[in-house]
Amino acid sequence: MSAAHAPARRWRPPPLIANPYLRYALLVGAALYLALALGSVEVNWARLSDGWARGLRFVSGFLEPNFSRRWDDIVQGMIESLTMTVTSTVMGIAISVPIGIGAARNVVPRPVYYVCRSIIAVSRSLQEIIVAILLVAMVGFGPFAGFLTLSFATIGFLSKLLAEDIEDIDPAPVEAIRATGAPWPSLIAFGVLPQVAPRLLGLSLYRLDINFRESAVVGIVGAGGIGATLNTAIDRYEFDSAAAILILIIAIVMASEYVSGLIRGRVK
Amino acid sequence: MPVTALPEGLRSWQRRTPRGQIAVWFGWLLAVAFTVFCWRVMTQGTIWAFVWDAPTQAADIGARMVPPRWSYFPALLKPLWDTLNIATLGTLAAIVLSVPVAFLAARNTTPSVAFVRPLALFVIVASRSINSIIWALLLVAILGPGVLAGIVAIALRSIGFIGKLLYEAIEEIDEGQVEAIRATGASGAQTLAYGIVPQIMPAFAGISVFRWDINIRESTVLGLVGAGGIGLNLESSLNTLAWPQVTLILMVILATVVVSEWVSAKVRHAII
Amino acid sequence: MLTIAGLSKRYAKGDKALDDVSLGIPAGQVVGLIGPSGAGKSTLIRCVNRLVEPTSGSIRLGDTEITRLGGAGLRRARRRMGMIFQEYALVERLTVMENVLSGRLGYVGFWRAFLRRFPQADMDRAFAVLERVGLLDHVDKRADELSGGQRQRVGIARALVQEPDILLVDEPTASLDPKTSRQIMRLIVEVCAERQLAAIVNIHDVALAQMFVQRIIGLKAGRVVFDGSPEALDTAALTAIYGEEDWSRTIREVEDDAAEEAAAQDAVRVLRAQATPAAARAL
Structure with missing residues (x-):
C-alpha cells in the first residue's frame, strides 16, 4: 500500500x-x-x-495587633484619612465630570478635546506622593495638602475613564436627540449622561476606595492622615501597632468594596 | 404614580412619585451635609494663612527650580537602572506568586470554596489594600534599606493586583471548552493546561505588562522611604533643598513613565 | 413642503454617496425611498436635517434654506423635522415618557430638561401622542423593558411630539417581524394623513413600500433612477434600481398582500380625505 511508504508526518506546535x-x-x-x-x-x-x-515579630504582630498603645493617634489619623477621602472624592468628581465630557472625542469640538486631554495627561503623569511633597511645601503640613493631592489625582483617573466610556456609548440615541434640535447641554443631559450614569457611579465608588488607600500614603510625607501614625510606628519598630493600623486599613477597604458591590448591584 | 390627573381631564407627569422626589432630595441633602461636615473636621487644624500664601510659595519654589541642573544627570543613571530592576524583578516575582493564588481564588478552579477560596481572597485584598510605598516602609524596617526591599515591596503589592484580575478572568472563561477537554478523558492538570490556560493567556499577558508599567511608575518613588532607585536621589535632593536637582529628577521620572507607558501599550497591542 | 435641488454628497474617502439628486415633496405625501444598500438612502435623509453635511445643492423646507443654516437656526429647523430610526435609537435607561419628552428638547431650556420640569403644554402633547400610538399604559416603563414594536412606537411618538412638518424615517421596520412591520408602517402612514405630514421613508422591503406609500423613489449609486406611483414599479424599474434578478415573485407577493391590506388602505384614504390641517392640529 502506498500509505505504508508515505513518510511519517511530524507536527510541532508553531512557535510564538x-x-x-x-x-x-x-x-x-x-x-x-x-x-x-x-x-x-x-x-x-x-x-x-x-x-x-x-x-x-511583624508576623506575630499581625496575629496579636496592639490597638491600645497608639489608640489616640490611630483615631486622629483615621478621622483625617476618612474626611480627606470623602472631601477629595466629592471635589474630584465635581471637577472630573465636565473635564471627562470635554475629553470625549464624540461630543465636543476638537480644541476643547485637546485642552481636556492635556489636563488629564498632567494629572496622570505625576505620582500622588510627589504632588503631596510639592503641596506640603506650598500649603503647609496637614490634611489640607492631602485633600488637594487626592483631588488632583482623582481628576486624572475619573476624567480619563469617563471620557473613554462616553466615547464607547451607543451613538444612535445621541443622533436621535440631536435630530430633535436639542441644544448641546440638553443633548448631554438626555443622550449621554443616562448612558454613562451607572459606570460613573461605579468608577466614583472605586475611586473613593483608592483615595482611602492613597490617604495612608500621603501621610508619610506630612500631608495628614493615618500614614503619619503608621510611619512613626514603623520607625520605632512597633510592629504590633503597625499591624493594628494595617488591619484597620484592610478592614475598611474590604467593607467599602462590599458596600460598593451592593450599590452597583442595585443600580443597573 | 408619577402620572397625576389634573382637573379638566389634563394629566401631569413627573419623573418620580412625590414621595420618591422627597427621598431623592433628602438623599442629596444628606450627602451635601456629610461632605460639609467632613470638610469642617478635616480643616480644623488648617492654617489658612499658609494656604492663601501658597501661590507666593509656589512662585518661589518654581523660581528656584529653574534651570534644571543638567550636570547631575550622569549620577542618575545607576539609580535609573535600579529602578528598572525593582519594577521588572518585582513584577516577575509577583507573577510567579500570583498565579497559584488566582487559581485558588477562582470559584471554578479552587479546590475548596469554603476554606481555600476565602484565604486566597484575603491574600489578594490584603496585598491590594496596602500601597507599595507602605510595603516598602515596612520592608526597609525589616530587611534594611536597599533595592531588595523595593523588589519585595513591588512584588507584595502586585500579587493582589495580578491575582484579582487573573482570577476574574478565570471565572469568566467559557466552560464549554473545559467540558469538551474533560470529555476526552483528560486529567485535572491536562484540563487546566488545554482547557483553561489557553483561554486566559492573552488576559494574563496583558495584565502582567500593565502591572509592569504601573510598577515602573511606583518604583520611581520607593526611594523616598529608602527602598532604592531614583527616589533615593529625590529624597536627598529634597532634604538639601537642591531644587534644580529636584527638577531634573522629576523630568527623568516623567520621561521614564512616558516611555514605559509607550512600551506597555505597544506590547499589549502586539498580544491582543 | 420639501424641495431638494442638485443635492450631492461626497465623503472624505472620495466615494460619492449622492449625485445631483432633485425632488419635491408636497405636504401630506408619504414617499418610499428604495434602493440597494449603499445607494445613499440614509445619506439623503440625513442631509435633510444636516446630521450629514451635504457637499453641494439646496434643500428647502417651506421657505427655509436648510443648507445655509448654522447653530441656532439649524436647531430651529430640526424641530420641524421628526426623525424615526431603524434601531429605534431610544435612550434605553430612560422611561418611555422621558424618551417622548426628549422630542421637546429643542423647545425647552437646559435646566427644565435636566430637572425634567417640562411645561404642562408639553406634557399634554406627550400624552396625546402616547395615546395615539397606544402606549398610555407604559408611560413609566424603561425603554429597555419594551418589545421591538413598542420601542418603535416610542420612536414615532418622540418624532410626533416635536409637531414637525415632515417625518424622516430611516428603515423603520428593519429590526421588526413581518406583522409588527406592517403595524408600524400603517401607523406612520395614518399619522401622516391625520397631521398632513410629508414623509420620506427609507425602506428595504419593496413589497411593504408598495403596500403603504403613495409614491416611490428608487435610488441607485446616489442617483434617482425611478420616481413614480407604487403601481408603476414593474420588473423593468426594479432591474434599473437593483440590477438583474427574477422579480416576478416579489411583484406577485405584492399583489397578494395588496388584497389583504386593501381595507386598511381604504381607511387611510378616507382619513386623508377628511383630514384638514386644522383637524390635524386638534388631534
Whole structure:
C-alpha cells in the first residue's frame, strides 16, 4: 500500500515568534538582562539575618495587633484619612465630570478635546506622593495638602475613564436627540449622561476606595492622615501597632468594596 | 404614580412619585451635609494663612527650580537602572506568586470554596489594600534599606493586583471548552493546561505588562522611604533643598513613565 | 413642503454617496425611498436635517434654506423635522415618557430638561401622542423593558411630539417581524394623513413600500433612477434600481398582500380625505 511508504508526518506546535533569529535573540537578551539585574542587587546578608527576627515579630504582630498603645493617634489619623477621602472624592468628581465630557472625542469640538486631554495627561503623569511633597511645601503640613493631592489625582483617573466610556456609548440615541434640535447641554443631559450614569457611579465608588488607600500614603510625607501614625510606628519598630493600623486599613477597604458591590448591584 | 390627573381631564407627569422626589432630595441633602461636615473636621487644624500664601510659595519654589541642573544627570543613571530592576524583578516575582493564588481564588478552579477560596481572597485584598510605598516602609524596617526591599515591596503589592484580575478572568472563561477537554478523558492538570490556560493567556499577558508599567511608575518613588532607585536621589535632593536637582529628577521620572507607558501599550497591542 | 435641488454628497474617502439628486415633496405625501444598500438612502435623509453635511445643492423646507443654516437656526429647523430610526435609537435607561419628552428638547431650556420640569403644554402633547400610538399604559416603563414594536412606537411618538412638518424615517421596520412591520408602517402612514405630514421613508422591503406609500423613489449609486406611483414599479424599474434578478415573485407577493391590506388602505384614504390641517392640529 502506498500509505505504508508515505513518510511519517511530524507536527510541532508553531512557535510564538516565527522568526528563529528574533526568537533566540529575545531569549538570550532576556537571560542576559536577568543575570545582570540579579547581579546588581546588593544583598547584605548580615542585615538580612537581623531582619529575619524583625520579620517574625511583624508576623506575630499581625496575629496579636496592639490597638491600645497608639489608640489616640490611630483615631486622629483615621478621622483625617476618612474626611480627606470623602472631601477629595466629592471635589474630584465635581471637577472630573465636565473635564471627562470635554475629553470625549464624540461630543465636543476638537480644541476643547485637546485642552481636556492635556489636563488629564498632567494629572496622570505625576505620582500622588510627589504632588503631596510639592503641596506640603506650598500649603503647609496637614490634611489640607492631602485633600488637594487626592483631588488632583482623582481628576486624572475619573476624567480619563469617563471620557473613554462616553466615547464607547451607543451613538444612535445621541443622533436621535440631536435630530430633535436639542441644544448641546440638553443633548448631554438626555443622550449621554443616562448612558454613562451607572459606570460613573461605579468608577466614583472605586475611586473613593483608592483615595482611602492613597490617604495612608500621603501621610508619610506630612500631608495628614493615618500614614503619619503608621510611619512613626514603623520607625520605632512597633510592629504590633503597625499591624493594628494595617488591619484597620484592610478592614475598611474590604467593607467599602462590599458596600460598593451592593450599590452597583442595585443600580443597573 | 408619577402620572397625576389634573382637573379638566389634563394629566401631569413627573419623573418620580412625590414621595420618591422627597427621598431623592433628602438623599442629596444628606450627602451635601456629610461632605460639609467632613470638610469642617478635616480643616480644623488648617492654617489658612499658609494656604492663601501658597501661590507666593509656589512662585518661589518654581523660581528656584529653574534651570534644571543638567550636570547631575550622569549620577542618575545607576539609580535609573535600579529602578528598572525593582519594577521588572518585582513584577516577575509577583507573577510567579500570583498565579497559584488566582487559581485558588477562582470559584471554578479552587479546590475548596469554603476554606481555600476565602484565604486566597484575603491574600489578594490584603496585598491590594496596602500601597507599595507602605510595603516598602515596612520592608526597609525589616530587611534594611536597599533595592531588595523595593523588589519585595513591588512584588507584595502586585500579587493582589495580578491575582484579582487573573482570577476574574478565570471565572469568566467559557466552560464549554473545559467540558469538551474533560470529555476526552483528560486529567485535572491536562484540563487546566488545554482547557483553561489557553483561554486566559492573552488576559494574563496583558495584565502582567500593565502591572509592569504601573510598577515602573511606583518604583520611581520607593526611594523616598529608602527602598532604592531614583527616589533615593529625590529624597536627598529634597532634604538639601537642591531644587534644580529636584527638577531634573522629576523630568527623568516623567520621561521614564512616558516611555514605559509607550512600551506597555505597544506590547499589549502586539498580544491582543 | 420639501424641495431638494442638485443635492450631492461626497465623503472624505472620495466615494460619492449622492449625485445631483432633485425632488419635491408636497405636504401630506408619504414617499418610499428604495434602493440597494449603499445607494445613499440614509445619506439623503440625513442631509435633510444636516446630521450629514451635504457637499453641494439646496434643500428647502417651506421657505427655509436648510443648507445655509448654522447653530441656532439649524436647531430651529430640526424641530420641524421628526426623525424615526431603524434601531429605534431610544435612550434605553430612560422611561418611555422621558424618551417622548426628549422630542421637546429643542423647545425647552437646559435646566427644565435636566430637572425634567417640562411645561404642562408639553406634557399634554406627550400624552396625546402616547395615546395615539397606544402606549398610555407604559408611560413609566424603561425603554429597555419594551418589545421591538413598542420601542418603535416610542420612536414615532418622540418624532410626533416635536409637531414637525415632515417625518424622516430611516428603515423603520428593519429590526421588526413581518406583522409588527406592517403595524408600524400603517401607523406612520395614518399619522401622516391625520397631521398632513410629508414623509420620506427609507425602506428595504419593496413589497411593504408598495403596500403603504403613495409614491416611490428608487435610488441607485446616489442617483434617482425611478420616481413614480407604487403601481408603476414593474420588473423593468426594479432591474434599473437593483440590477438583474427574477422579480416576478416579489411583484406577485405584492399583489397578494395588496388584497389583504386593501381595507386598511381604504381607511387611510378616507382619513386623508377628511383630514384638514386644522383637524390635524386638534388631534
